[in-house]
Amino acid sequence: MRRLTVLLLALAMLAGLTACGMEPADPNTAQESIQVIAMDTVMTFSIYGEKSTHAVYAAEDEVRRLEGLLSRTDPESDVSRLNAAPAGEAVTVSEDTRSLLEMARFYAMMTEGAFDCTLAPVSSAWGFTEESFRVPSRTELDGLLQHVGWEKFQLPEGQNLTASHDEGVEIDLGGIAKGYVTDVIAGILEENHVPRATISLGGNVLVWGDRPDGTPWRVGIQDPARADAADGYAGFLSLTDAFAVTSGSYQRYFEEDGQRYHHIIDPATGCPADSGLTSVTVVEKRERDANSNILGSGTECDALSTALFVMGEEKALEFWRTERESRQMSFDLVLVTEDGRVVVTDGIADVFTPDETSGYAYETVS
Ligand code: AMP
Ligand code: MG
Numbered sequence: 001m002r003r004l005t006v007l008l009l010a011l012a013m014l015a016g017l018t019a020c021g022m023e024p025a026d027p028n029t030a031q032e033s034i035q036v037i038a039m040d041t042v043m044t045f046s047i048y049g050e051k052s053t054h055a056v057y058a059a060e061d062e063v064r065r066l067e068g069l070l071s072r073t074d075p076e077s078d079v080s081r082l083n084a085a086p087a088g089e090a091v092t093v094s095e096d097t098r099s100l101l102e103m104a105r106f107y108a109m110m111t112e113g114a115f116d117c118t119l120a121p122v123s124s125a126w127g128f129t130e131e132s133f134r135v136p137s138r139t140e141l142d143g144l145l146q147h148v149g150w151e152k153f154q155l156p157e158g159q160n161l162t163a164s165h166d167e168g169v170e171i172d173l174g175g176i177a178k179g180y181v182t183d184v185i186a187g188i189l190e191e192n193h194v195p196r197a198t199i200s201l202g203g204n205v206l207v208w209g210d211r212p213d214g215t216p217w218r219v220g221i222q223d224p225a226r227a228d229a230a231d232g233y234a235g236f237l238s239l240t241d242a243f244a245v246t247s248g249s250y251q252r253y254f255e256e257d258g259q260r261y262h263h264i265i266d267p268a269t270g271c272p273a274d275s276g277l278t279s280v281t282v283v284e285k286r287e288r289d290a291n292s293n294i295l296g297s298g299t300e301c302d303a304l305s306t307a308l309f310v311m312g313e314e315k316a317l318e319f320w321r322t323e324r325e326s327r328q329m330s331f332d333l334v335l336v337t338e339d340g341r342v343v344v345t346d347g348i349a350d351v352f353t354p355d356e357t358s359g360y361a362y363e364t365v366s
Contacts, residue, residue: 006366015206028195028212032056039071039178041202045185048212053190058192059185059199066184069097070177072120072129079171079303083120083121087115087167090156100173100180100299101155101163107303108150110329111319115307116267118148120170125192126272128263129172133254135261141270148267175264178204179245184288186298203246204302210240216351223358224250224278224336234336235362237348241286247302247309248279248336266310275312280305281334283348295330304331313337317365320345336360 032052038044043063047055051206075084078097085091093101104117114247120129121144127133136144147168154164165171178201185199189208194210199218207217216238227250237244249262249272266273282305287294308316313335324347325327332347340359344352346366354362 001120018222023290033329034060034354036060036063038067039181039201041178043202044200045197047189047194047197048209048306049193049195051194052197054134055188055192055194055197058188062184062188063181064282066096066177066181070100070173072172072174074263079173080175082163082165083170085164087169088164090162093163095161096180096184098155098161098163100176101153101171103180103303104171104173104176105150105153105155107300107307111266111304111307111311113150114310115175115303116148116150117173117175118150118152118165118169119265119267120172121147121168122173122265123172123263124170124268126261126263126265127159127254128252129314131254135256136270145267145270148270175247175306176299176303179243179298179300182206182243182298182302203248203251203305204298205244206298207239207242207244216240216250219244220282221246221334221336222248222250222279223355223360224248226279226358227251229275232358234342234358235334235344236353237281237283238351238353239283241296242283243286243296243298243301244281244283245298245305246279246281247305249273249309260327264306264309266366273312274339277309277312277316277335278338279334279336280309280316282308283332283334284330300329301331304329308333308335313343317343317345 022191030052031048033046034056045056045059069078072079078093082091088365107115123129125136125144152166152169156162182204189197199206205219210216219239220233223232223234253260253262261274264273282301283294284301289295320333332345335343341363342360343363343365346364349364
């Protein structure tokens with residue numbers, strides 16, 4: 001069984017579409033909204049402003065282009081060509097693929113291997129790639145884990161558009177690709193001077209600007225225990241200009257002999273991560289500093305949501321505290337635990353609203 005919908009945007013969506021009359025469109029209310037099915041995900045782009053139509057279709061084009069590069073099932077994609085190449089052979093890839101591989105390696109190092117884009121053979125053994133689910137034996141997993149590790153693929157310096165890998169190594173960018181797409185879409189929104197927008201790629205959400213009435217967008221964090229209910233939330237975040245990315249064990253899984261097996265793999269065991277968490281949401285503001293550098297990254301939120309899910313509550317919070325002190329990465333977290341708690345880091349405590357009907361115990365940590 002699989003789930004596509006994850007982090008639902010609890011938006012008071014306006015019905016007002018782009019005006020077709022004689023009057024020019026109001027940049028604050030003119031809106032174009034489309035749904036795109038790509039990357040195994042139902043995506044919704046709602047974009048306001050005079051260039052909303054141009055921007056939504058530019059966003060769709062980019063999603064399709066990136067899917068064509070990063071898909072593991074399309075044999076023509078960069079990732080498939082790289083995976084099919086003999087060990088050690090340098091394969092020419094696009095700029096996007098190469099930079100995403102660099103980022104995947106960076107986050108693997110930062111998270112001490114909790115994020116690992118070489119788990120492809122292990123995910124396939126569990127049937128998550130081809131959707132032919134099965135429980136592999138310990139011996140099979142141990143054999144496959146020999147070929148897992150971020151140091152087992154190479155990004156040769158001086159050859160900016162190539163990559164290669166060791167024997168038996170296969171790449172899967174599924175834990176980071178949608179985050180990268182939201183970064184690319186943020187660029188489109190900026191270029192087109194979009195005043196406000198909501199971009200939802202399943203568990204990857206980008207909210208841009210504020211709502212037309214000047215209040216923040218409301219992003220619902222799905223309750224992992226009520227994933228089937230359209231209105232089952234663990235809480236809500238009031239956000240402007242921000243990425244919110246959720247990884248959860250309820251998003252994709254199968255059941256065998258009464259046991260549930262989900263899609264986020266612990267690279268240490270080759271098995272679905274059993275870390276005591278049911279979901280991790282990573283939040284970053286997307287803004288520019290005084291020197292015009294972009295702060296906040298959908299790619300980073302996506303890599304971290306997967307990695308921190310693998311780490312579990314204690315390590316994830318330790319990681320958050322260390323990064324906050326070093327100021328290398330600036331993010332906040334909402335963790336939902338198997339034992340019925342929702343843990344919110346203090347940087348977003350003031351914008352988090354619990355869902356009192358959910359039955360969770362809520363904690364803020366600093
Ligand atoms: P996400 O929903 O962003 O947490 O990504 C989950 C997807 O990333 C899975 O469906 C796999 O394709 C891949 N994946 C699974 N485990 C890991 C891991 N530990 N590190 C990186 N990618 C992973
Ligand atoms: Mg992820």
